[in-house]
Amino acid sequence: MDIAQLIVNGITMGCIYALVALGFHLIYNATGAINFAQGEQVMLGGVLSVTLMVMLRLPLPLVFLLTIIFAGLMGLVYERIAIHPVLHISELMIIMGSIAASIILRNGIFIIWGDEEIPFPPFSQRPPFEIFGVSIFPQSLWIIGVTLITVSLLWIFFRFTLMGKAIQACANNHIGARLVGISPSKIVAYIFVFAGGLSAIAGIIMSPITFAGGPLGTIFAVKGFTASILGGISSSAAVVFGGILLGILEFFIASYISSGYRDVIALAILIVILTLKPEGLFILKRKS
Amino acid sequence: MKKIITIIGICTGCLLILQLIMATVTYAQFKVGVLMAATGVYAPLGGASKAGALLYIDRFNEKGGFKGEKIDVIFEDYEGDPAKAITLGKKLIDEKVIAILCGGNTVGTLAVRPLTEQAKIPQINVSPRSPVTAEDLVVSKFSFQTVHENEVDAQKIGDYLKSVGVKKAAILYDSNQYGTSGAMFQYDYSKKIGIEIVVREKYQKGDRDLTPLLMPARKAGAEAVIVWGTLPTPAIIAKNIKDMGWKVLMIGSVGMGSPKMVELAGDAAEGVLFTSALRYGNPLPGEKILINAHQAKYGKPPSYFTALGWDAALLLVEAIKSTGGSKDPLKIRDALENIKGVEGACGIYNMSPADHAGLSKDSLHIIQIKGGKWVPLD
Numbered sequence: 286m287d288i289a290q291l292i293v294n295g296i297t298m299g300c301i302y303a304l305v306a307l308g309f310h311l312i313y314n315a316t317g318a319i320n321f322a323q324g325e326q327v328m329l330g331g332v333l334s335v336t337l338m339v340m341l342r343l344p345l346p347l348v349f350l351l352t353i354i355f356a357g358l359m360g361l362v363y364e365r366i367a368i369h370p371v372l373h374i375s376e377l378m379i380i381m382g383s384i385a386a387s388i389i390l391r392n393g394i395f396i397i398w399g400d401e402e403i404p405f406p407p408f409s410q411r412p413p414f415e416i417f418g419v420s421i422f423p424q425s426l427w428i429i430g431v432t433l434i435t436v437s438l439l440w441i442f443f444r445f446t447l448m449g450k451a452i453q454a455c456a457n458n459h460i461g462a463r464l465v466g467i468s469p470s471k472i473v474a475y476i477f478v479f480a481g482g483l484s485a486i487a488g489i490i491m492s493p494i495t496f497a498g499g500p501l502g503t504i505f506a507v508k509g510f511t512a513s514i515l516g517g518i519s520s521s522a523a524v525v526f527g528g529i530l531l532g533i534l535e536f537f538i539a540s541y542i543s544s545g546y547r548d549v550i551a552l553a554i555l556i557v558i559l560t561l562k563p564e565g566l567f568i569l570k571r572k573s
Numbered sequence: 574m575k576k577i578i579t580i581i582g583i584c585t586g587c588l589l590i591l592q593l594i595m596a597t598v599t600y601a602q603f604k605v606g607v608l609m610a611a612t613g614v615y616a617p618l619g620g621a622s623k624a625g626a627l628l629y630i631d632r633f634n635e636k637g638g639f640k641g642e643k644i645d646v647i648f649e650d651y652e653g654d655p656a657k658a659i660t661l662g663k664k665l666i667d668e669k670v671i672a673i674l675c676g677g678n679t680v681g682t683l684a685v686r687p688l689t690e691q692a693k694i695p696q697i698n699v700s701p702r703s704p705v706t707a708e709d710l711v712v713s714k715f716s717f718q719t720v721h722e723n724e725v726d727a728q729k730i731g732d733y734l735k736s737v738g739v740k741k742a743a744i745l746y747d748s749n750q751y752g753t754s755g756a757m758f759q760y761d762y763s764k765k766i767g768i769e770i771v772v773r774e775k776y777q778k779g780d781r782d783l784t785p786l787l788m789p790a791r792k793a794g795a796e797a798v799i800v801w802g803t804l805p806t807p808a809i810i811a812k813n814i815k816d817m818g819w820k821v822l823m824i825g826s827v828g829m830g831s832p833k834m835v836e837l838a839g840d841a842a843e844g845v846l847f848t849s850a851l852r853y854g855n856p857l858p859g860e861k862i863l864i865n866a867h868q869a870k871y872g873k874p875p876s877y878f879t880a881l882g883w884d885a886a887l888l889l890v891e892a893i894k895s896t897g898g899s900k901d902p903l904k905i906r907d908a909l910e911n912i913k914g915v916e917g918a919c920g921i922y923n924m925s926p927a928d929h930a931g932l933s934k935d936s937l938h939i940i941q942i943k944g945g946k947w948v949p950l951d
Contacts, residue, residue: 287788287792290784290788291784291785291788294782294784294785297782298781298782400612400613400614400616401616401617401833402805402837404836404837404839406839412818413816413817413818415818420816420817420818422816491781494781494782495781496805496809496837499805500614501779501781504779536782536784536785537785539780539785539786540785540786540788540789543774543775544774544775544776544777544780544783544785544786545748545775545776545777547777548777
């Protein structure tokens with residue numbers, strides 16, 4: 286029973302890691318760099334939605350929609366200001382741009398919303414369900430459900446739409462994509478909009494559990510990054526599995542060993558995997 | 574060119590003279606350093622303590638100070654960073670302050686401690702010293718604190734649990750020094766009074782779901798969960814306990830005593846207990862003065878950390894008064910150590926060479942959250 290409960294809670298937390306990891310994956314694929322502002326973009330989703338929901342009392346779907354749109358736009362602004370000018374210089378410059386953006390975003394959030402955690406009401410005020418002795422909170426279902434929907438929508442988008450295919454083409458081969466008439470710099474802008482929106486979704490659904498704002502951004506950025514490396518940053522399915530695996534792993538370590546050593550052990554496992562299977566746990570070897 | 578040099582020379586000369594005059598003017602005042610973590614993660618603690626200390630000092634100055642001599646505050650914000658605390662502490666000592674009011678987090682106060690010991694300046698802390706090793710247990714000659722020793726807090730919690738018949742309890746604690754020290758005293762004291770500690774687990778500040786630590790506690794039959802840590806994690810623990818559908822007594826140390834607890838945990842905070850030096854609904858006289866002053870200035874009741882800062886300033890003023898207005902840090906230190914029966918907002922302080930916190934168990938109260946309000950149980 287305990288094990289089932291740990292798995293349920295682990296999957297819940299893992300879904301959040303997976304969404305953050307997806308953001309890392311998208312931007313890595315498009316630019317070859319790691320987006321250091323990912324955690325702050327998650328925070329932005331949280332504080333924006335708490336403002337819309339608690340202060341303006343908007344209904345939940347509208348909160349989701351507006352937050353995602355606004356965070357997406359912020360992603361675009363971020364890309365235009367910090368990434369676009371240095372896009373073709375080197376990955377290092379992109380990383381520097383993202384670090385700058387993360388500092389600006391974090392301090393901006395602290396100035397507007399303060400640096401303390403803000404309480405966030407759960408999406409549905411229901412008691413937890415009991416299934417075979419495992420108590421499942423409604424918020425867990427929300428998190429798992431929203432993650433599933435987001436991941437499938439993303440999958441459909443990349444598989445079946447022209448733009449999705451263009452983005453993939455661009456990730457696979459910049460020069461080739463340009464030869465067939467795709468503008469990589471435009472694609473990168475789209476990617477940042479998507480990543481901003483994705484981070485915002487993670488920020489909204491996790492806030493009832495973790496509170497919005499506060500010093501959380503960095504923690505979740507580290508977790509999401511670990512998840513993406515664990516699974517394999519070059520594949521979207523792999524990072525999602527990486528996130529869920531990391532979540533479950535963390536809960537088992539915390540329960541059976543010690544919460545104090547949780548991160549140490551999780552990161553040690555990461556190092557082992559990087560040594561044995563550097564492309565990531567869930568990446569199938571490409572046929573060369 | 575020569576002209577310019579002359580002008581600059583005259584200006585510098587004037588400035589130097591002005592500075593000398595200023596120095597002699599400020600010398601007629603009590604120069605006190607306030608070194609708090611007013612921004613950063615510990616802002617809810619250090620910022621509140623700063624407000625409390627300044628509120629008391631402002632009142633003291635408005636009333637004309639001591640024999641016409643006022644307190645001149647030099648404020649520095651160390652942002653909760655011990656390295657910054659050391660730099661700024663040195664700066665304050667160079668400014669020849671007669672005492673430093675310090676705090677926000679424990680590591681900050683501990684970082685400054687060797688400096689004040691060396692410079693022989695009294696340091697009044699608003700954060701507990703949280704001893705962990707035997708070395709820590711030695712009372713520093715120059716450090717005082719307005720907050721209860723963790724040991725006293727642990728005894729209060731232990732006594733309460735025994736009085737309601739709890740036999741098995743779990744301890745969850747923050748991995749920082751405050752939590753570690755508190756959990757250690759809690760464990761030792763519980764053993765002494767016959768409460769079995771079935772689970773003793775530490776968590777990290779970033780943890781957002783404590784269910785994996787609570788499940789073994791429930792399995793082991795814990796009747797109470799004792800939490801040693803500062804917000805927000807205790808609020809998450811309260812929520813997790815409620816979500817698990819576990820009917821258990823949750824009790825926390827003074828670190829939990831903030832209006833933020835109710836705000837963050839909502840319904841889940843209902844029935845939660847914690848120790849507090851303040852009584853709020855039913856204040857004692859010393860606390861009432863602070864509540865009225867705070868209400869008049871900020872329009873809301875003070876937090877516990879405000880009271881700690883207030884008491885730090887209050888103890889310093891009492892010490893200055895008993896020396897007859899001395900500006901000698903050594904004399905003020907001796908006077909601080911001899912403080913007896915001084916009523917602050919947090920209780921009655923009785924200092925001694927062996928006890929630099931001076932607050933007994935009696936000045937702590939068990940508070941329960943009922944209907945979102947704080948209700949003192951004793």
